[in-house]
């Protein structure tokens with residue numbers, strides 16, 4: 097496989113008008129053209145300007161990544177598309193909520209691990225916990241994996257929010 | 267300037283007038299009645315053409331747009347009116363045709379309730395429009411309509427939909443004129459990057475085997491682009507070929523013209539594309555009908571690509587010098603730089619290149635076996651061209667062999683004279699498109715080169731042509747087969763002609779008469795010219811049943827999955843298709 101065909105993962109940020117249907121346009125573009133979505137998050141970032149920021153983690157060959165950016169940029173309500181993975185690795189954070197049902201030694205062990213990962217307990221009953229954890233996606237993956245055998249019964253993740261390093265805005 | 271106390275329906279008509287709309291193609295229904303009422307009551311200069319099916323309205327608007335360079339406008343009702351428009355919208359999106367399509371919608375309070383004739387029109391049309399809007403507030407309506415015209419026509423043109431609930435048409439809102447509307451986000455780039463243009467000029471000037479490969483973007487850019495293309499060709503002496511969509515931008519009678527390229531393109535055009543060392547792609551998009559097998563596509567060339575749509579660049583073929591911009595703007599700069607640098611083509615290399623090209627031309631790839639007993643379809647097009655070339659003629663087509671023969675044998679000299687469904691390949695396009703063209707140019711000769719199968723898909727628009735005194739000519743190459751399907755079945759499926767015979771055909775002459783039009787039939791090559799002349803002279807709609815050879819195939823042909831230099835001519839046909847190619851469409 098040549099370098100240009102190798103599959104890469106990129107995090108792309110798009111600033112869009114916060115209007116009805118804009119998310120459907122983006123998702124429709126990805127499904128219609130067969131692109132991958134590994135994670136997608138969206139929220140309004142400027143209430144006055146009515147703009148939202150969409151962060152998409154996607155993968156494909158270099159040519160496909162270029163296409164994805166050009167196709168996104170072509171959507172009418174899109175202000176700007178920035179590939180955050182172009183030069184440096186962007187700052188990426190995700191929030192996860194994990195629910196465990198556990199007692200005895202497993203319960204103690206889960207608290208110890210949570211402490212090591214700097215996860216917080218946000219709900220507890222006599223036989224359950226809900227942990228909240230923020231971090232890079234890999235860290236969250238690792239935490240989920242470790243919690244699995246300790247009685248993990250439910251997971252909710254926000255998907256990736258990302259921003260570039262340094263002094264420049266989007 | 268804002269005007270208050272005006273209803274949504276009034277706003278619609280007012281905005282269309284202010285946009286300079288002269289013709290609307292439409293079909294009424296419950297959810298657009300307030301707008302139809304406004305058309306009835308208000309004093310305005312918009313002509314409404316009542317079609318017989320909403321698909322026909324959209325194709326008519328496409329024909330109108332392609333011939334005039336102005337956006338086509340359509341008005342249809344909610345639900346089935348909107349869903350019937352979907353094929354036309356997709357067609358216009360694929361071929362970059364500017365359309366503004368207004369759809370009625372159920373009242374806002376009923377949206378989402380499965381109301382009578384409710385459809386999620388913005389949902390359904392999202393992937394087949396450049397953009398669409400659902401207008402829930404009458405105060406937004408004028409702005410959205412003006413924005414819609416802007417989006418449809420600027421950058422790479424395309425169709426847009428405005429979905430207007432019935433209560434919004436009744437409600438009072440405020441009107442703003444087109445001058446007050448600026449788009450927040452959509453600002454396509456028209457000027458090309460000058461450094462890239464300079465690089466392109468250097469590459470073009472150094473070429474030994476150049477080819478200029480043009481497409482529909484030249485037409486969309488406007489008449490100036492075609493003139494600039496001609497100037498560039500004159501300055502350089504380089505050969506020019508074109509996609510199906512770009513025919514007419516460069517005159518077919520010019521000695522530098524190689525003919526169309528691609529699946530049914532000429533031997534010389536495709537070989538020049540394969541062998542060239544510098545390819546200047548102007549407003550074309552490396553479609554699979556053009557490139558053939560991608561990994562074998564023009565393997566040794568430096569590729570320059572001018573396109574207004576950045577997403578067309580490096581989509582199918584990786585290019586060396588991409589230039590994002592409008593064709594006319596970029597060509598103008600390119601010619602200016604060429605002149606400023608006092609570039610001269612390499613004369614000896616060019617002479618040798620033309621010598622090589624002449625060798626390919628000598629294959630006479632469009633040759634066909636003439637006949638005295640049966641009309642050959644190619645001959646019919648050649649005669650149609652010969653007998654109409656001195657007139658003010660516009661050609662539309664349906665989809666199939668007849669379309670390819672029209673592209674090969676009708677010699678287009680000017681842009682905007684050729685309307686065909688390229689990207690989507692929509693059977694049923696040509697007849698309504700002819701209606702649209704004739705509405706724009708009532709005194710011109712408008713001919714739909716048709717197949718007997720395609721034309722039955724939108725045949726009912728004959729009634730529209732009769733109603734509005736549109737003297738369109740439907741020139742049917744009647745081979746009693748879905749000929750293009752039959753050809754593939756012959757070449758790729760062992761001659762098993764599964765459901766491709768046009769059985770139970772109507773008597774087209776009687777059908778014409780039933781519509782109040784004129785029917786003519788020709789089956790004898792000796793009387794063909796007289797019959798065509800008769801057709802041209804009749805100032806009414808004509809259905810011309812041209813009975814042709816039933817089994818003629820369209821060559822040359824690059825089989826799916828083959829490379830440009832693996833093109834087949836008629837006698838080589840059977841053996842040359844790879845198994846992988848059979849799975850491609």
Ligand SMILES: Cc1ncc(C[n+]2csc(CCOP(=O)(O)OP(=O)(O)O)c2C)c(N)n1
Pocket residue numbers: 664665666667668669691692693716717718719720721743745747748749750751
């Ligand atoms: C709406 C639609 N359905 C099916 C096709 C597939 N198709 C392509 S060409 C063709 C046959 C066209 O037959 P006819 O109009 O008689 O033209 P001919 O090829 O015989 O000249 C068909 C069925 C299509 N292009 N469009």
Ligand SMILES: [Mg+2]
Pocket residue numbers: 666717718719743744745746747748749
């Ligand atoms: Mg046929």
